[in-house]
Amino acid sequence: MTSDLAIIGAGPAGLTAGHVAGRAGLDAVVFEAETPGGELVNRDRIENYPGRPDVSGPELRTTLYEQFQQYDVPIVLEEVVDIRDEDPFTIATSGGEYAARAVLIACGGRASTLDVPGESAYAGRGVFYCAKCDGPLYRDEVVAVAGGDDWALTDALFLADHAAEVILFETESELPAGASLRERVASNSTIEVRTGTEITKVTGEDVIDSINVIDSAGRTDIVDVDGLYVQVGIEPNTEFLGDAIPTNDRGEIVTDADLQTETDGVFAAGDLRCGSPQTVGAAVGDGITACRSVQQYLESQTDSQP
Ligand SMILES: Cc1cc2nc3c(=O)[nH]c(=O)nc-3n(C[C@H](O)[C@H](O)[C@H](O)COP(=O)(O)OP(=O)(O)OC[C@H]3O[C@@H](n4cnc5c(N)ncnc54)[C@H](O)[C@@H]3O)c2cc1C
Structure with a gap:
């Protein structure tokens, strides 16, 4: 059976697109591939979502998911491993093959790594990428x-609500963050900020016990730590596309x-789109825009049939 639209990814962009598609x-x-809700599942607070100030990630996820469920749009819990540009498109997943007239790619991204010696060896042994999931384990550390x-x-x-001390390392000479957040961090006595400083190595025994750093003047230091939380950007989840859908040199999809x-009939929404502001609000907006474009595309296809 051929669907009108295959939406890949059930994060804020995909759930919103699914809701709009069902409504239309x-x-x-x-x-x-994992859990409906995408990154929202991992976020403690979403402070900047319009209309829901300071909502928790899981709470916003529940609201979006319940709204998505108003229409009978099915979720298939399978990872998409390939999209073939055929008529109709073939969506190959971990569980089988599906056909759709249009495709919306909304797979988001995953945490970038530092790519320094020791990081991967201590991943899960002190190096972590989800503060909400692992942060509370570092109470008083x-x-x-x-x-x-x-x-x-x-x-x-x-x-800082859990640990005894938080030391934040940023390679740039100034924090590339909004003014109000910088002020809140500066006035938090648990957080020390070291700008112009790069982490070069992670070391330890069974678990991490220190990191090596170097500052912009070339001075090196070894800092004793119990944990290292890495938040240095997002890698788009686009490898599985291969050459089927072109991406730029950062792996983002250009639209x-x-x-x-x-690729005619293939749309992209959310964090993996080149130029995305990479916020929940933007992903939701993308879901709406993309779905409207899909409708126009499908109508144009129907109109052009003899
Ligand atoms: C540490 C951190 C803090 C953040 N804090 C905020 C904040 O306070 N406010 C804010 O607005 N934004 C915040 N964001 C950004 C926000 O989480 C994202 O912009 C938003 O979740 C993007 O939604 P999305 O739907 O594009 O992707 P995602 O939320 O990443 O969802 C993508 C979904 O696609 C699925 N998927 C991936 N590959 C496949 C595949 N091959 N087959 C099937 N499914 C697949 C994934 O499992 C996932 O469920 C934060 C991000 C990070 C990393």
Whole structure:
């Protein structure tokens, strides 16, 4: 059976697109590799979502998911491993093959790594990438944070509620974060900020016990820590596309203003889209825009049939 639309990923972008598609009467199906809700599941607080100030990630996830469920759009809990540009498109998953007239890619991204010696060896043994999941384990301990953007600062504040000391390392000379977050971090006595400083190595025995750092003047230091939280950006989940859908050199999908990719009938929404502000609000907006574009595309296909 051929669906009108296959939505890949059930994060904020995919769930919103699924809701809009169901409401519009499209025969849509959503594929999700893990848990519906995407990154929201891992976020303690979402402070900047319009209309829901300071909502928790899981609470916003529940609201979006319940709204998505108003229409009978199915979620298939299978990972998409390939999309073939055929007529109709073939969606190959961990569980089988499906056909759809249009595809919306909304797979988001995953935490970037530092790529320094010792990081992967101590992943899960002191090095962690989800502050909400692992942060509370470091009660009364010393935690380093790698990264200085809005999300790193938000999570440093969360970690400061649990740890005895949080030391935040940012390679740039100034924190690349919003003014209000910088002020809150500066006035938090549990957080020390070291800008212009790069983490070069992670060491330990069974678990991490220190990190090596170097500052912009070339001075090196070894800092004793019990944990290292890495928040240095997002890698788009686009490897599985291979050459089927073109991506830029950062692996992001390039779209036009209607969120149409270079491949006719394939659209992209959310964090993996080149130029995305990478916020929940933007992902939700993308889900709406992309679904409207899909409708127009499907109508144009129907109109052009003899
Ligand atoms: C540390 C951190 C803190 C943040 N804090 C905030 C904040 O305070 N406010 C804010 O607005 N934003 C915040 N964000 C950003 C926000 O989480 C994202 O912008 C938003 O979740 C993007 O939604 P999305 O739907 O594009 O992708 P995601 O939420 O990443 O969802 C993508 C979904 O696709 C699924 N998927 C991936 N690959 C496949 C595949 N091959 N097959 C099937 N399914 C697949 C994934 O399992 C996932 O469920 C934060 C991000 C980080 C990393």
